[in-house]
Amino acid sequence: MAHGALALVDLAPGEPTRTVFAGRPAATPVAGARSLPALRFLTCGSVDDGKSTLIGRLLHEQHLILDDQLAALEKDSARHGTDGDNMDFALLVDGLEAEREQGITIDVAYRYFATARRTFIVADTPGHEQYTRNMATGASNADCAILLVDARKGLLTQTFRHANILSLLGLRHVVLAVNKMDLVDFSQSAFEAIAGQFQAFADRLGLAHVYAVPISARAGDNVSSPSARMGWFKGASLLHHLETLDLEAGGADLPKPFRLPVQWVNRPNLDFRGFSGTLASGQVQVGDEIVVANSGQTANVSRIHTANRDLAQAQAGDAITLVLDREVDIARGDILTHATHRPQVADQFSANLIWMAQEKLLPGRSYWLKIGTRTLPASVSEIKHRLDVNSLEPLAAKALGMNEIGLCNINLSQAIAFDAFADNSQTGAFILIDRTSHATVAAGMIRHALRRATNVHRQPLSVSAATRAAQKQQKPIILWFTGLSGAGKSTVANLVEAELVALGAHTTLLDGDNVRHGLNKNLGFTDADRVENIRRVGEVAKLMLDAGLIVLCSFISPFRADREMVRALVGEGEFIEVYVQASIAACIARDPKGLYKKALSGEIKNFTGVDQPYEAPERAEIVLDADHESPQVLAQVVVQEIRKRGLIERIE
Amino acid sequence: MPTLPPNLRQLEAEAIFILREVVAEFSNPVMLYSIGKDSSVMLHLAMKAFAPGKPPFALLHVDTTWKFREMIEFRDATAARLGLKLLVHVNEEGLARGVSPFASGSAVHTHVMKTEGLRQALDLYKFDAAFGGARRDEEKSRAKERIFSHRSAAHAWDPRNQRPELWRLFNTRLHRGESMRVFPLSNWTEKDVWDYILAENIPVPDLYFAKPRPVVERDGTLIMVDDARMPLLPDERVQLRKVRFRTLGCYPLTGAIESDAENLEEIIAEMAASTTSERQGRLIDADQSGSMEKKKREGYF
Numbered sequence: 001m002a003h004g005a006l007a008l009v010d011l012a013p014g015e016p017t018r019t020v021f022a023g024r025p026a027a028t029p030v031a032g033a034r035s036l037p038a039l040r041f042l043t044c045g046s047v048d049d050g051k052s053t054l055i056g057r058l059l060h061e062q063h064l065i066l067d068d069q070l071a072a073l074e075k076d077s078a079r080h081g082t083d084g085d086n087m088d089f090a091l092l093v094d095g096l097e098a099e100r101e102q103g104i105t106i107d108v109a110y111r112y113f114a115t116a117r118r119t120f121i122v123a124d125t126p127g128h129e130q131y132t133r134n135m136a137t138g139a140s141n142a143d144c145a146i147l148l149v150d151a152r153k154g155l156l157t158q159t160f161r162h163a164n165i166l167s168l169l170g171l172r173h174v175v176l177a178v179n180k181m182d183l184v185d186f187s188q189s190a191f192e193a194i195a196g197q198f199q200a201f202a203d204r205l206g207l208a209h210v211y212a213v214p215i216s217a218r219a220g221d222n223v224s225s226p227s228a229r230m231g232w233f234k235g236a237s238l239l240h241h242l243e244t245l246d247l248e249a250g251g252a253d254l255p256k257p258f259r260l261p262v263q264w265v266n267r268p269n270l271d272f273r274g275f276s277g278t279l280a281s282g283q284v285q286v287g288d289e290i291v292v293a294n295s296g297q298t299a300n301v302s303r304i305h306t307a308n309r310d311l312a313q314a315q316a317g318d319a320i321t322l323v324l325d326r327e328v329d330i331a332r333g334d335i336l337t338h339a340t341h342r343p344q345v346a347d348q349f350s351a352n353l354i355w356m357a358q359e360k361l362l363p364g365r366s367y368w369l370k371i372g373t374r375t376l377p378a379s380v381s382e383i384k385h386r387l388d389v390n391s392l393e394p395l396a397a398k399a400l401g402m403n404e405i406g407l408c409n410i411n412l413s414q415a416i417a418f419d420a421f422a423d424n425s426q427t428g429a430f431i432l433i434d435r436t437s438h439a440t441v442a443a444g445m446i447r448h449a450l451r452r453a454t455n456v457h458r459q460p461l462s463v464s465a466a467t468r469a470a471q472k473q474q475k476p477i478i479l480w481f482t483g484l485s486g487a488g489k490s491t492v493a494n495l496v497e498a499e500l501v502a503l504g505a506h507t508t509l510l511d512g513d514n515v516r517h518g519l520n521k522n523l524g525f526t527d528a529d530r531v532e533n534i535r536r537v538g539e540v541a542k543l544m545l546d547a548g549l550i551v552l553c554s555f556i557s558p559f560r561a562d563r564e565m566v567r568a569l570v571g572e573g574e575f576i577e578v579y580v581q582a583s584i585a586a587c588i589a590r591d592p593k594g595l596y597k598k599a600l601s602g603e604i605k606n607f608t609g610v611d612q613p614y615e616a617p618e619r620a621e622i623v624l625d626a627d628h629e630s631p632q633v634l635a636q637v638v639v640q641e642i643r644k645r646g647l648i649e650r651i652e
Numbered sequence: 653m654p655t656l657p658p659n660l661r662q663l664e665a666e667a668i669f670i671l672r673e674v675v676a677e678f679s680n681p682v683m684l685y686s687i688g689k690d691s692s693v694m695l696h697l698a699m700k701a702f703a704p705g706k707p708p709f710a711l712l713h714v715d716t717t718w719k720f721r722e723m724i725e726f727r728d729a730t731a732a733r734l735g736l737k738l739l740v741h742v743n744e745e746g747l748a749r750g751v752s753p754f755a756s757g758s759a760v761h762t763h764v765m766k767t768e769g770l771r772q773a774l775d776l777y778k779f780d781a782a783f784g785g786a787r788r789d790e791e792k793s794r795a796k797e798r799i800f801s802h803r804s805a806a807h808a809w810d811p812r813n814q815r816p817e818l819w820r821l822f823n824t825r826l827h828r829g830e831s832m833r834v835f836p837l838s839n840w841t842e843k844d845v846w847d848y849i850l851a852e853n854i855p856v857p858d859l860y861f862a863k864p865r866p867v868v869e870r871d872g873t874l875i876m877v878d879d880a881r882m883p884l885l886p887d888e889r890v891q892l893r894k895v896r897f898r899t900l901g902c903y904p905l906t907g908a909i910e911s912d913a914e915n916l917e918e919i920i921a922e923m924a925a926s927t928t929s930e931r932q933g934r935l936i937d938a939d940q941s942g943s944m945e946k947k948k949r950e951g952y953f
Contacts, residue, residue, distance in 0.1 A: 268705025
């Protein structure tokens with residue numbers, strides 16, 4: 001094996017020393033080493049199966065650990081090392097202090113190296129179940145996975161979980177590296193038993209290309225050269241396999257249709273209008289007729305602009321700017337395609353989700369969904385099932401917890417263009433983002449559009465919401481009163497409504513307690529039920545809004561995400577959040593319905609402010625100080641604000 | 653124009669995607685421009701990403717006042733050549749306190765003039781996204797960092813709680829006061845950077861090329877005497893040696909290497925034969941093994 005062309009694995013250097021480039025004879029770049037795109041692979045598997053050690057070993061054997069790094073490693077091994085007097089290669093990759101102290105990998109680390117044949121980008125991912133999301137992150141950007149197994153322990157839950165995630169994320173090339181063979185006396189039967197068991201599982205998952213190799217990452221057997229101690233193994237060493245891996249093998253990469261998710265509209269001056277983006281798949285040529293997938297509008301490509309020169313044709317992966325022959329309404333988030341191979345367009349689809357947050361997935365709650373270059377509100381309408389990672393059995397589920405995998409139906413606020421993930425990972429993958437914490441809470445892979453979305457079309461109405469509002473000479477809005485129980489929401493809302501009616505406005509009032517006697521009487525007070533409660537109220541309020549009314553809603557509505565969900569249902573400026581702010585102490589002292597007393601004694605559960613949190617609004621349009629002002633004064637504040645916004649000026 | 657090899661084309665397209673994504677999703681981005689080779693490549697990619705227009709953001713240089721004079725000349729010439737807006741920020745308060753690499757030591761100087769200066773500038777202009785030219789292959793804690801790296805309102809990095817970065821779906825949501833550091837060159841290696849500079853003929857400061865320069869040898873490191881502010885110890889004498897720099901920073905904190913590499917091809921050949929890593933010449937990294945992570949938690953780039 002030739003020395004590596006070059007790599008810069010890095011450690012913060014030890015003592016500064018004077019450097020002279022004396023040079024080292026062997027490490028000259030080999031022509032052609034970089035003529036292929038880099039192979040991106042990840043290492044995964046259960047904790048302590050030796051992932052980081054394997055990468056450290058690979059780099060070391062390729063002579064890719066430089067002098068100052070080796071010096072730092074020796075120092076680190078003495079302090080944190082787990083391999084006696086030997087150098088602990090895992091310390092090369094576990095770069096965070098917390099990782100070094102605990103001797104585990106927490107987050108994905110990326111490493112770069114090259115051999116004479118190929119360049120590699122390696123994602124070293126954590127094995128602990130707690131950090132599964134980081135493993136999925138590494139897998140989402142990889143061409144190939146090395147799944148490690150400890151020969152002494154065989155296949156573990158984490159092995160199955162990771163194999164599952166690899167399959168869900170569409171990784172077609174998996175190397176099963178049965179590690180620590182030195183600790184089972186290089187036993188052929190031990191290796192074959194594990195490899196056979198895994199192959200059976202892989203077949204059920206549909207993992208197409210599995211290569212099993214027995215190794216010892218610590219001692220170096222079968223890592224970059226064949227092991228003398230496992231003469232019975234006739235396959236290639238791990239590195240040799242990676243160097244020669246043919247990603248196109250199996251013919252699975254049939255030419256894919258052209259997809260250009262528009263990233264940015266480039267208008268530097270009046271003479272140029274271009275649509276910038278990176279081709280997700282396929283190719284496009286000057287003269288091609290393209291279609292905006294969502295609107296169906298068409299145009300012809302007049303230029304494919306790049307900074308160096310115009311192209312006649314662009315391929316998947318090229319970052320380009322398309323210029324069209326006519327004015328078409330195109331914005332960020334649109335997908336440009338050819339007319340003959342269009343993506344699906346729907347506002348509901350079925351998808352596999354990997355849940356990544358501590359807080360559970362709740363059906364009905366509104367999240368941001370980002371797909372391609374588009375971000376829009378979405379919710380999970382139904383969890384069809386959760387997957388048992390060991391047996392692959394579907395299990396019934398009301399919620400998804402951290403690291404759980406489930407098949408779900410997703411509802412969008414509007415129709416979008418997409419492909420099934422299996423057909424096109426770039427136009428079929430999405431993430432969900434929590435609207436309050438902004439955390440990335442799920443990875444999603446679309447299976448198919450839901451038929452009810454494609455066949456149920458909205459009935460166009462001849463009398464519009466605007467017409468109904470005009471007749472009433474007012475601008476309809478939702479006034480959403482939120483706050484702790486006993487803060488005075490309903491009292492203030494009642495006074496506001498009375499005043500508005502006296503002024504001649506048309507109103508209605510939805511009150512939390514009243515709605516729970518009818519529409520929502522089948523709902524309780526768990527987190528999931530509270531989400532559904534607000535979702536239904538939001539939909540009702542929207543219907544009332546369409547009827548042209550000023551809709552007053554009085555609900556504790558403790559979760560920010562749910563209030564944001566209602567806000568997202570209606571147009572800009574149509575949702576006015578009124579935060580009736582009262583201290584918990586004042587509410588307990590007031591306790592108009594005697595509920596705090598019961599909650600504090602434990603008689604009732606899930607009571608906001610006692611054993612369930614209240615998330616105060618961050619950008620309420622109106623904040624009322626209920627600790628210091630009377631309901632009458634507060635009601636006047638709200639009415640003044642409505643006047644100021646000109647919502648009822650035509651009446652007055 | 654010869655076509656790029658496939659691995660560089662891949663890296664170029666990835667960086668352009670990242671640059672465009674930031675401009676599309678943030679309201680007030682800025683590009684941290686530190687004058688070195690990585691910044692030069694990043695800037696070149698930005699010129700490409702938004703062509704035929706100009707990048708819709710300014711360049712920001714946090715000047716510690718101890719950069720090589722040639723760097724400052726190169727900075728001003730580059731901004732003028734490309735017609736871009738250049739913001740230069742100096743931590744005046746640190747300057748008034750007399751903070752300098754010699755008076756305060758490297759750690760205090762870097763913290764006050766670079767990290768605090770950067771935080772001041774970001775707060776002053778209320779940038780919600782800042783591009784940096786850092787690469788994951790530079791250092792171990794960088795290897796763990798996201799391409800879109802979230803910072804709290806206090807500019808702190810929380811390495812234990814990073815957002816998963818799936819596919820190319822970057823989560824760009826921020827709360828008020830928070831910001832994002834974005835690294836378009838995350839997946840580039842030092843060699844990729846030089847190969848790309850060669851292939852695209854990108855100008856870089858002359859300091860990268862070997863020529864006779866006045867240096868003193870101090871604690872085993874060659875320090876260039878760039879101006880009269882450098883105090884010499886009694887037994888030190890300035891000598892002219894043929895040296896170059898592998899990275900550029902504050903001149904008193906940047907070790908030179910003896911070299912004969914006078915052009916890009918020779919730099920690339922020399923690097924391939926090297927037995928030490930790039931940041932080896934950076935005195936500020938050497939305090940302790942986890943020191944980059946510590947600086948980054950505090951808001952260093």
